[in-house]
Amino acid sequence: MTFGEFGGFSDTRFANMALAPEDFPQMWQRPSYEELTGILESLELSPPVWNHRQQRSDIVAQQESLATQRKAEVTRYLSSIIKSPLAWIDDYDKQEALWELASKRMSERCGRTAMGEVTRRWPFEGDGAACEPFELIIKEPALTGDSLGFKTWGSSYVLSRFLPRLAATSLFKIFDETLGQPPPTVLELGSGTGLLGVAAAAFWQTHVILSDLPNIVPNLKDNMEKNKDLVESRGGSMSVGPLTWGGEEDEIDQELFGECFQFKVVLVADPLYDDDHPALLASAICQNLTLGSESRAVVMVPMRDDTTRGLLESFKQAMLDLETPLFLEEEKKLDGEDDWGEDEDEGQVECWLGVFSRGGSPLTA
Template identity: 55%
Template sequence: MGEITRIWPFRSHGSRPAFELTIREPPLTGDHLGLKTWGSSYVLAQLLPRFAATSFSHLFPLGRTEPSVLELGSGTGLLGMSAACAWAASVVLTDLPAIVPNLAHNADRNRDTVESLGGDVSAAPLTWGGSTEESDARFQDRHRFKLVLAADPLYDDEHPGLLAGTIHSQLALDRDGRALVMIPKRDGTTHRLMSSFREAMSSQPSPLLCVEEGVMPGRDDWGEDDDEPQSIDCWWGVFRRRQCVGFL
């Protein structure tokens, strides 16, 4: 499929108004899966207001600056930009260097919308487990983000460990830090990768445990037959440091 542009609508929640994001999706070539918007990104994006009012309420008290947010494997940037809009937060979108030009294009295209809602967004390369040359210099300053987001991030046997290690290195070490991850349960492979990811999270030097989880219905529209989107269950999990369990 060639290049397309899609508009993604988001409903109003409480005092937050409705908004739309315009996303460019270049032709899908080779292994560059991040050039397309996968269904779980939109599913998770629509849940963000709920998380702000529940699981992350300690990070969004009235009169306090919203937390710094990092999205890993941003792809086209839909999830991270929706977080900037829904949360009025500063969000850094990241992906492999080859994906970042389109990611930056989408960030620039939607900047007026994001800023009108009190948010801020930027795009930068970040390769999980890669050398410093493959990632922006800002990520050398470890443990600086209060919230880390990732949707549909696992495609290879190495990904669970690499993703868990990157979350550990970037997520704040204090008791407030949270990671929110969504993984579509497509088949036996994705179930296995999800299990490996949870094990890798708990095996980090400062272990990250899943303290809340659930499943939401979604669909993939970039399968073998684009005319027949596939319905899938999307698992989500909220993680925090083990030493923080028992605190709010």
């Protein structure tokens, strides 16, 4: 029996009820394991379902029930379960399960970094009369340590939604079906959780190879498998392998990436976090993009702050400083969002989109 869209009850007596915290079964009442499990499951806070037509505040509000909106009262209730010995429940495994579930509900109210592993749904509109809307399922592991690759950043969703338009404009010659050529294999660099690469395989009906650091690859493969049936039903396919920018041979899948200049399209979203990244990314694009004037590298960078803007300018220059320069053919800015930051009010961010090629002239301001 479900409660709305975001949580579930294991006991049907709670169905269709919107209990206030003061109505929850209290510890002095010695509620049963089933009652406590039902309440705890109903209090789940899932990551928001992204919808670019809504403000982030609207998205968050949608997912919260009357009970979960009252954060302080709910937190105190969860704490009462965690501190209780639950002595009336004569099964230690069930006691452990309740403490663990209450702790999880508590962590969900402390921001994304405290939530642990989550699975998020990313809706997409159809790309034509013959194409139905679809949804991708992406798992994000717990954000601990060096976890940049385990977070699905908002700019990758912005670029993912923009893929059909890119195929019809900037990449038209590459994807023009009237030429009788099969669509090219696409490479995504720094795939993270894989949203952009999976979306490209689904929208462009082609083979996409997703890549990232070796420790990121297992989750990438998991997300590839989660979406494999949907992508294949739309005519696409995917592969995954490690590709460390500037890395040693054992950090690069030699079967997938041992040969240079293989990919007519290279995709990158939100790749710049360190002073070394602009030059490393430029080199990685140059090594993998096919030779010739028709190949294209598509790069999106969210303009969060002055540091990000500085890294972007360094990247543009690094592309020109290559032995065989890559020129900025066109650029534009798109509205995007960043979510699950420390500040709940943050959200809107402008995303820079650039399309690079080996031929032509540099784009001038």
